[in-house]
Amino acid sequence: MFNLLPQNLKQKIKSEYALRRMVVILSFVIFLQVSSIVFTLPLWFISGFKEKEAVLQKKYMDNSTLFKNTDSISDIVFDTNAKLRVINNVLSYPKFRPLVDIIIQSKSENIYISGINYKYTDVTTANIVIIGIANKREDLVAFVKTLEGTKVFQTVHLPVGNLAQDKNINFSIEISLI
Structure with missing residues (x-):
């Protein structure tokens, strides 16, 4: 049936078919973008809240007196490990x-x-x-x-x-x- 049409109508049908195909493809792409935005929006809100919570915890730890002394404690641990390495090298015992x-x-x-x-x-x-x-x-x-x-x-x-x-x-x- 398509072969019975004149050449100009065939051309018009082909262009309309291509246009409809492009509309379907573009609508599918738009649907994918909208759905991805809809599904990532809650995750974005949750990560924002968690970031704020982490910042608040860091501020709390910075103000805490317990965490202000961690530098001196880490220095003590480092010195103790160095002394233990020396003792371990001096002593010889069966492996x-x-x-x-x-x-x-x-x-x-x-x-x-x-x-x-x-x-x-x-x-x-x-x-x-x-x-x-x-x-x-x-x-x-x-x-x-x-x-x-x-x-x-x-x-x-x-x-x-x-x-x-x-x-x-x-x-x-x-x-x-x-």
Whole structure:
């Protein structure tokens, strides 16, 4: 039907179609802009109120005597940290992390460690107590022998009372370091 129209009417229909398409596109864009303004307006009001509240809190903190002394407190903390760093560098004590790694590597899957207590006695010695549960007596004895075989620990002491049960043994192993 469109091909039966004369050329000038075809041109007029095409231009009117393009005009209507532009009107639809522009109305959609205007709708998007209006809806975005409507949805962001409450957020804008809320952020304005929060900004005013933050400014009031800052003024209150600036006037508070507690916060006026924070500079001197931060200086004290900074000096204390510097002194602790010096003390830490002067003292040499056994590092804990490598010892825990050795203990964990020495245990089998049938040994469950529930706690490790580390007591630093003086500059050269420390004590470790390993607390846990072993599935079988043989697994516990093998764990103790593996710890003794590492040659990192001076003594590995397993109380005989821990070997009274045959299964699900609660144990406590005492280890001394030099």
